[in-house]
Amino acid sequence: xxxxxxxxxxxxxxxxxxxxxxxxxxxxxxxxxxxxxxxxxxxxxxxxxxxxxxxxxxxxxxxxxxxxxxxxxxxxxxxxxxxxxxxxxxxxxxxxxxxxxxxxxxxxxxxxxxxxxxxxxxxxxxxxxxxxxxxxxxxxxxxxxxxxxxxxxxxxxxxxxxxxxxxxxxxxxxxxxxxxxxxxxxxxxxxxxxxxxxxxxxxxxxx
Numbered sequence: 001x002x003x004x005x006x007x008x009x010x011x012x013x014x015x016x017x018x019x020x021x022x023x024x025x026x027x028x029x030x031x032x033x034x035x036x037x038x039x040x041x042x043x044x045x046x047x048x049x050x051x052x053x054x055x056x057x058x059x060x061x062x063x064x065x066x067x068x069x070x071x072x073x074x075x076x077x078x079x080x081x082x083x084x085x086x087x088x089x090x091x092x093x094x095x096x097x098x099x100x101x102x103x104x105x106x107x108x109x110x111x112x113x114x115x116x117x118x119x120x121x122x123x124x125x126x127x128x129x130x131x132x133x134x135x136x137x138x139x140x141x142x143x144x145x146x147x148x149x150x151x152x153x154x155x156x157x158x159x160x161x162x163x164x165x166x167x168x169x170x171x172x173x174x175x176x177x178x179x180x181x182x183x184x185x186x187x188x189x190x191x192x193x194x195x196x197x198x199x200x201x202x203x204x205x206x207x
Contacts, residue, residue: 010145012153015056015063015076022072023056023065024048030140033178041112043101050119051138052078054094058086064157066141066150075141077154081167083130091123129193133169133203135162155188163207171203 015023024045031037031047041047055078056063062081065073080086104120105113127136137158141151162170172190174181176198186192190202 009068010066010074010148010150011069012064012066012150012157015060015065015078019065019073019076020053020056022074023052023076025072026074026076026140026142027052029142033175034180041115046102046112046115046119049098049101050115050122052076053098054086054090055080055138057094058089062158062161064154066145066154075139075145075150075154077137077139077158079135079137079158079162079170081135081162081165083127083134083136083171086136087123087127095119095122129171129201129203133171133205135167135170135206137170137172139172151184152188159204159206167206169203169205171201173199173201176200 027048028038028041028044029036031051032040037047038044045053059078059080062079064077066075067073099119102116102119104116108114108117130136135158137155139151139154145151159170171193172185173195174185176182176195182200185202188204190204193201193203195201
C-alpha cells in the first residue's frame with residue numbers, strides 16, 4: 001500500500017543520474033492515459049525510450065523529479081526548449097541507438113506496433129506548433145502525488161526556466177480520452193490547439 005503523500009517529505013529537485021530506473025517505472029505506471037501500462041509492452045522500456053529517456057539524455061537541465069530524499073522519485077517533468085532541434089536529434093541519433101530493441105511492423109495495428117511506429121516516425125514531419133510554442137513537455141505523477149499540487153508546481157518551475165531562456169511558449173499533447181489531464185491543463189491556463197484525431201494539443205504563451 002502506498003503511503004499517503006501528506007505523510008511524506010516530498011520535494012521537487014533537479015534530475016540526477018541514477019534516477020532513470022525509478023522514472024522509467026513512473027513512465028510505465030502512468031502510460032495508459034494516466035493508468036498503469038505495466039505488462040502492455042514487451043520490452044517494457046518502449047514507453048520510456050520514446051517519452052522519457054531521450055529528454056533525460058538531451059535536456060537533463062530541463063528535467064525535475066519529485067522525491068522525499070530517501071526513496072526513489074515518484075513523479076517527474078521532462079522538457080525540451082527547442083522542439084525542432086530535439087526532434088531532429090531524436091530521429092538521427094537517439095532512435096537509431098535504441099531501435100534494435102523494437103522491431104518495426106510493416107503494417108502496424110496492435111498497441112505495441114503503433115507505439116513502436118511513433119518512435120520510428122518521430123521527427124519525420126515538422127511540428128506545426130513549434131514556431132509559436134517552441135518548448136514541449138511531458139509530465140507524469142504516480143497516484144500517491146496526484147492532487148497535491150506537484151503537477152502545477154513542476155510546470156511553474158519549467159515555465160520559469162523557459163522564460164529565463166527567452167522561450168516564448170510551450171506545448172504538450174494528451175489523449176482526448178484522458179479527461180483528467182485535459183481538465184488539469186485547462187486549469188493551468190493552457191489553450192486547446194488544433195489537434196489530430198484522438199489527441200488534444202495545448203499551448204501556453206510565456207513571459
